Amino acid sequence: MEVRRRDIHNSDIPVVCRACEARHGGVCGALTAEQLTELNKHSSRHRLETGAEVIGQGETVVNYSNIMRGVVKLTKVMADGRQQIVGLQFAPDFLGRPFLTESAITAEAATDSEVCNFPRNVLDRLVKRTPELEHMLHQQALKELDEARDWMLTLGRKTAQEKVASFLYLIATHIDPESVDMSAFDLPLSRADIADFLGLTIETVSRQFTKLRKENVIRIENNRHVTVPDMDRLMRYAGND
Amino acid sequence: MEVRRRDIHNSDIPVVCRACEARHGGVCGALTAEQLTELNKHSSRHRLETGAEVIGQGETVVNYSNIMRGVVKLTKVMADGRQQIVGLQFAPDFLGRPFLTESAITAEAATDSEVCNFPRNVLDRLVKRTPELEHMLHQQALKELDEARDWMLTLGRKTAQEKVASFLYLIATHIDPESVDMSAFDLPLSRADIADFLGLTIETVSRQFTKLRKENVIRIENNRHVTVPDMDRLMRYAGND
DNA sequence: CACGCCATTTGATTTTGATCAAGTGCAAAG
DNA sequence: CTTTGCACTTGATCAAAATCAAATGGCGTG
Numbered sequence: 001m002e003v004r005r006r007d008i009h010n011s012d013i014p015v016v017c018r019a020c021e022a023r024h025g026g027v028c029g030a031l032t033a034e035q036l037t038e039l040n041k042h043s044s045r046h047r048l049e050t051g052a053e054v055i056g057q058g059e060t061v062v063n064y065s066n067i068m069r070g071v072v073k074l075t076k077v078m079a080d081g082r083q084q085i086v087g088l089q090f091a092p093d094f095l096g097r098p099f100l101t102e103s104a105i106t107a108e109a110a111t112d113s114e115v116c117n118f119p120r121n122v123l124d125r126l127v128k129r130t131p132e133l134e135h136m137l138h139q140q141a142l143k144e145l146d147e148a149r150d151w152m153l154t155l156g157r158k159t160a161q162e163k164v165a166s167f168l169y170l171i172a173t174h175i176d177p178e179s180v181d182m183s184a185f186d187l188p189l190s191r192a193d194i195a196d197f198l199g200l201t202i203e204t205v206s207r208q209f210t211k212l213r214k215e216n217v218i219r220i221e222n223n224r225h226v227t228v229p230d231m232d233r234l235m236r237y238a239g240n241d
Numbered sequence: 242m243e244v245r246r247r248d249i250h251n252s253d254i255p256v257v258c259r260a261c262e263a264r265h266g267g268v269c270g271a272l273t274a275e276q277l278t279e280l281n282k283h284s285s286r287h288r289l290e291t292g293a294e295v296i297g298q299g300e301t302v303v304n305y306s307n308i309m310r311g312v313v314k315l316t317k318v319m320a321d322g323r324q325q326i327v328g329l330q331f332a333p334d335f336l337g338r339p340f341l342t343e344s345a346i347t348a349e350a351a352t353d354s355e356v357c358n359f360p361r362n363v364l365d366r367l368v369k370r371t372p373e374l375e376h377m378l379h380q381q382a383l384k385e386l387d388e389a390r391d392w393m394l395t396l397g398r399k400t401a402q403e404k405v406a407s408f409l410y411l412i413a414t415h416i417d418p419e420s421v422d423m424s425a426f427d428l429p430l431s432r433a434d435i436a437d438f439l440g441l442t443i444e445t446v447s448r449q450f451t452k453l454r455k456e457n458v459i460r461i462e463n464n465r466h467v468t469v470p471d472m473d474r475l476m477r478y479a480g481n482d
Numbered sequence: 483c484a485c486g487c488c489a490t491t492t493g494a495t496t497t498t499g500a501t502c503a504a505g506t507g508c509a510a511a512g
Numbered sequence: 513c514t515t516t517g518c519a520c521t522t523g524a525t526c527a528a529a530a531t532c533a534a535a536t537g538g539c540g541t542g
Contacts, residue, residue, distance in 0.1 A: 076394045079482035084397040086390040097387075099380065104387060131372035138379040139340065141386055146338075146345060148389035149327040153317045155396040156325040156440025160499065191520060199397025204499055206521055222508095223520065241320035401529065432490060445529055447491055463538090464490065 014040040020116070026066045026092035027140065030132040039126060043118045048109035054095065057106045063117040064096035070113025071175075071188040075106045075196065085197040086151075087144060088188075090174050094140045096120075098127065111188045155199050158239055163198040164208040165237035168218060172228060183228045191223075212237065255281040261357070267307045267333035268381065271373040280367060284359045289350035295336065298347045304358040305337035311354025312416075312429040316347045316437065326438040327392075328385060329429075331415050335381045337361075339368065352429045396440050399480055404439040405449035406478035409459060413469060424469045432464075453478065 012033035017040055020028070028036060045068065048054070055061060057077060067089055074087035086105060089095055095107060095115065127134050154166050172182040187194070191202045198205065212218045217237055219227040228234050235241075253274035258281055261269070269277060286309065289295070296302060298318060308330055315328035327346060330336055336348060336356065368375050395407050413423040428435070432443045439446065453459045458478055460468040469475050476482075 074390070076390065078394065078398065078480055080480075082398040084394040086393045097383065099383065105390065131375065134372065134375055134379060138375060138382060141379060141382040142338065142340065145382055145386045145389060148386060148393060149315070149317065149346065152327045152389060152393060152396060153319070153325040155393060157319065157323040201500055202520075203501080203522085207499090210521075239319055239321075442530060443490075444492085444531080448529090451491075 012037065016040065016045070020066075020068060020092075027094045027133065027136040028066065030130060030136045031126070035126060035130065039118055039122060042122045043116055045114060045116050048113040048115060050109055050112055052109045052113075054107040054109065054115070055103045057103060059103050060101055061096065061103050062120055064094065064098075064120060064123050065115040065117050067091045067093050067095055068114040068116055071110040072107055072113060072115075073110040073189070073193060073197075075108065076104075077106070083196045084199060085193065087148065088170075088174070088197070090177070094137065098124070098137055098141075110193060160198075160200055160204050161208050161211065161237065162239040163200060164194075164205060165212065165217070165234055166239065167194060167198055168212075168226060168228070169231075169234055169238045169240070171226075172231065172234070183231060185226055187224045187226060253278070257281065257286070261307075261309060261333075268335045268374065268377040269307065271371065271377045272367070276367060276371065280359055280363060283363045284357055286355060286357050289354040289356060291350055291353055293350045293354075295348040295350065295356070296344045298344060300344050301342055302337065302344050303361055305335065305339075305361060305364050306356040306358050308332045308334050308336055309355040309357055312351040313348055313354060313356075314351040314430070314434060314438075316349065317345075318347070324437045325440060326434065328389065329411075329415070329438070331418070335378065339365070339378055339382075351434060401439075401441055401445050401449050402452065402478065403480040404441060405435075405446060406453065406458070406475055407480065408435060408439055409453075409467060409469070410472075410475055410479045410481070412467075413472065413475070424472060426467055428465045428467060 013036055017028060017036050020026075028039070031039065048070065054065065054072060055063075057075075069091050072089045072093075072095060073085050074089065075083055075085050077083045088110070089107075097103060097105075127137065154163055158166060171187060172185055175185045175188065176182075189197065191205050194200075195202045195205045209218075209220065213220055216229065217234055219229070221227075254277055258269060258277050261267075269280070272280065289311065295306060295313060296304075298316075310332050313330045313334075313336060314326050315330065316324055316326050318324045329351070330348075338344060338346075368378065395404055399407060412428060413426055416426045416429065417423075430438065432446050435441075436443045436446045450459075450461065454461055457470065458475055460470070462468075
C-alpha cells in the first residue's frame with residue numbers, strides 16, 4: 001500500500017527535504033529527486049506562532065503546506081460567531097484542499113508550528129503529471145474523511161464526559177507519532193479550543209477534566225500536561241469499547 | 242428496462258453504461274470505452290429494498306458501487322447501540338472506501354435504491370492504471386470530506402431547530418439533481434434516521450417539525466412529503482446566513 | 483370492518499449541559 | 513511586591529433536549 005521512492009539516499013534530493021522526508025514521509029515522498037528539487041525552488045519554510053492563521057474561511061487558496069512541526073486546527077464559524085473545530089492536523093500532514101480556489105475553512109496554528117509552503121499552481125501542475133502524488137493526496141483526503149466521520153459520532157452521540165475522554169485519547173495517540181509511550185503528553189489546545197472541538201462550553205470541559213482527575217483516569221499538571229495511568233480505562237471512558 | 246442509444250459515436254460503450262453515464266456522469270466517466278467494457282464484464286446491477294445493507298461495519302469490502310437511484314446512508318454504531326449517520330450518498334455517488342479492506346462504517350439503503358457493483362480487485366487494478374479514475378475518486382473523497390465538515394458544525398454547534406432546518410435544506414438541495422424546483426420533495430429518511438443523522442431523538446425531531454410547520458416554514462403531508470414556500474427563510478432557520 | 487402493528491406526535495418530567503457569575507492561580511508588567 | 517490580565521475552575525441557576533409514557537393515525541391483514 002505504501003509506496004516509497006527507491007532512491008531515498010540519492011544525494012540529488014535537496015538537503016532541506018532529505019531530513020524532512022526521512023523523519024516524516026509526507027506527500028513529498030511521492031516525488032522524484034528532480035521534482036522535489038523543482039518544488040523546493042518555490043517552497044518556503046515558516047514558523048507559525050500559536051494563533052497564526054494559515055488561511056481564512058472564504059479566502060483564496062494560494063499555498064498548500066506540509067506541517068513540519070506542531071498542530072494546526074481547522075475551524076468553521078457561523079455568522080453569529082459560534083465555532084467548531086472540524087479537524088486537527090499533526091506533522092507530517094498535508095494541509096490544503098486540492099482543486100478548490102476558495103477555502104471553506106480557517107486553518108490556524110494551535111501550537112507554535114513550522115510549515116513548508118508550496119505555491120498552489122506549482123503543486124497543481126505537479127499533481128497533473130504525477131499520479132503517485134495524487135495518490136498520496138487521495139490517501140490523505142481519505143484519512144481525514146475517516147477521522148471526520150469518527151468525530152461525527154463523537155459530536156452527535158457521546159456525552160460530555162465521553163467527548164472529553166475521546167479528545168484526550170485522540171491527542172494521546174496522535175501528538176507524538178515517534179514515541180511509544182502515549183501515557184504522558186502536553187495538550188496542544190486551550191480549554192476554549194477543546195470546547196470548540198467537542199461542541200461544548202469551556203465550563204463543561206473544565207468540569208469533565210476535574211471529574212476525570214478525581215476518578216484517577218488522568219492526572220493534570222500546569223493545566224496542560226496530562227498523564228494517563230491506564231490507557232484502556234481512558235478508552236472505556238471515551239465509549240470506544 | 243429499455244435503454245436508448247444517445248450517441249452514435251460512442252457505440253463501443255456498453256449499452257447498459259451508455260444511458261447511465263449520459264444521465265449521471267459518475268466516476269465511470271473517467272474510463273475509456275475499452276475500460277468500461279472490461280469493468281462492465283464484472284459489474285452487476287442490483288435493486289436494494291429500503292433497509293438493505295450494502296456493507297456492515299467491520300466487514301471485509303468485496304465490492305464498490307455506484308448509486309444509480311435512491312439514497313444510501315452511512316452509519317456508525319457504538320457498542321451500546323447509539324448510532325450516528327455520518328453521510329448520505331445520492332445518485333450518482335460512488336460508494337466505497339478505496340484502499341481499505343475493512344469497512345469502518347455500515348452502508349444501508351435509506352430508500353429503495355439501485356446500485357451498480359464492481360468487484361474491489363477489478364476496480365483497484367483499474368485505478369492503478371488510470372490516473373484519471375483516481376482523480377475522480379479523489380474528487381469524490383474531497384466532496385465527502387467537505388460535506389462531513391459542514392455537518393460537524395451542524396452537530397457540534399447548532400440547536401435542534403437549526404439542525405432540523407439544516408437537514409431539510411440539505412435534502413431539498415440534494416434529492417433531485419435534475420430538478421430546478423427544490424421547494425417540494427419526499428424525505429428519504431424516517432424520523433428515526435433523521436434523529437440519527439442530527440444527533441437528536443425522534444421526539445425532538447418531531448417537535449421541531451411541528452414547530453417549523455406552525456411557523457409556516459414548511460408544510461408536511463403524509464409525514465414524508467415536504468413543501469418549502471420560501472427556501473431562503475428555511476436557510477435562515479438553518480443558521481446559514 | 484376490526485385488529486394489531488407501525489411510525490409519528492404529544493405531554494409530563496428529568497437530566498444534561500449552557501449560561502451567568504464569582505473565585506483562584508499564575509505570570510508578566512509596573 | 514503589588515497590580516493586572518489571562519486561563520481556568522467552581523458554583524448557582526436556567527433552558528434545551530432527553531427520557532418516560534400515552535395518545536394518534538394510517539395501513540395492511542385476517
